[in-house]
Amino acid sequence: MSVAFPPGLLVAGNASGAGKTVAALGLIRALRGLGLEVRAAKSGPDFIDTAFLAAASGAPAANLDGWMCSPGRTRQPRSLPRGLGRVARRLLAPQAGRAPDLWVVEGSMGLYDGAPGGGGSAAQLAALLNLPVLLVLDVRGMGQSAAALAEGFLRHAPRGGGPRFLGVLCARSGGDTHETLLRRALAPALREAGCRLAGFLPRAEAPRLASRHLGLVEARETLAGLDLDALGRWFAAHCDLAGLLRDLGVSPPAARPGAAPDTGGEAAGAASGILPFRRRRGPRIGIARDAAFSFCYADLPALLADLGAEPVFFSPLADAAPPRDCAGLYFPGGYPELHAEALAANASMLAALRALAARGVPIYGECGGYIYLMRELEADGRRHALAGLLPLACRLGDRAAALGYREATPEPGWLPDGAVPAPAALRVRGHEFHYARRTSAALPEGCAPLWRVRDGAGQARGPEGCRRGLTAGSWLHLYPEGSRAFWKAWLALARMAATKARPCHP
Known part of the structure; x- marks a missing residue:
């Protein structure tokens, strides 16, 4: 797929909670109000913000990460990694006959925060994608x-070079007196950096987005009470939007001869949260996708299709069974604890999964999907019986059990010999962020670990995950383009299982 990158920018903050999500959503909606076709992405491993960005832009949003897309690299990439380029090109490909006029990437944490050494930071991503x-x-x-504060961010030059700046936007400002004071104070640093003061977003009028332990409350719960068009008008009233567009070299359709503004129609794919992919005939891979399992990277189905699979979707909450003739099943993360009672009550789905596992269909779950494959979940003092494909139990706590970037290699014996490179060549990258813990650190008899894990600094964290037969689960969320070799190997496992040529079990 050959797509030239359109103009774009990266919205970053001085810290988490600085207001960049509200700013990014408001900017995207204000741009759409001008009739511009906008695509959106999120820097780093964040499944919730991408749903908000998709709703604001009217098209699926993606996650972009310079560290997770480059397994095995110990130094920051200086040029665009191949995997990162693939995700960006999928995001920016024409949809419904329209190519994007520009794209907006929302940063994560503070501008320079990421893995040790700066990898995975919004600043690194902006430099790799040449985004101001x-x-x-x-x-x-x-x-x-x-x-x-502004001077420190604008002058900071991390190893490998810093980003270029389009402007500074002041969030949660006070009244006119406060803004006048800030304007005078910021003028010298902005003049030296050659960027504009983009505006002031007053704290008295700023919309609030509810949060939960893993970040914002999901878009499906919040958007009903959030007027995105009003947010766009509010942003446009307090930001020098025309100046930013001039600096980016973008003109709204109303300023183009013969062009008409957008009427506000939403792209059909926005609600799916999945980047478009070409349907192929190949082994069917069922992907759980509903309110309990929504933490699937937008480009994973496209990657599986690239590798020769046919992704299909199903709901463990609503469906009686997975789609027929699936060669493998994947359960992404999400919030199964919020839907544990309904998941446990869907006896037909649980029975179907147990039958498929007994037949030797490969089943893989990540984080929330891992929990679902376990025997039991304890949350808020209540115990819920789940699939029981893995003889484990876990308890949801009120403090994070783990957080951070992860690199891993598969333990021997899991993936088919001869069909893939040696396990050491199958490095994967992703992240870990969960509040649940297994009630027993030791794996039961008949089970084996999946991964040998290191953190973002390269420090060993030991074995992780659990497998029994061809059912496997892990706390790790794998970044698709940082795990392409693994998914190729897992699909080989699914093909072998489908032909009854089963690899060795623990």
């Missing part, structure tokens, strides 16, 4: 000190 940065500064309680 719109820096959102939380200026609550600041006067002249905002100038020192």
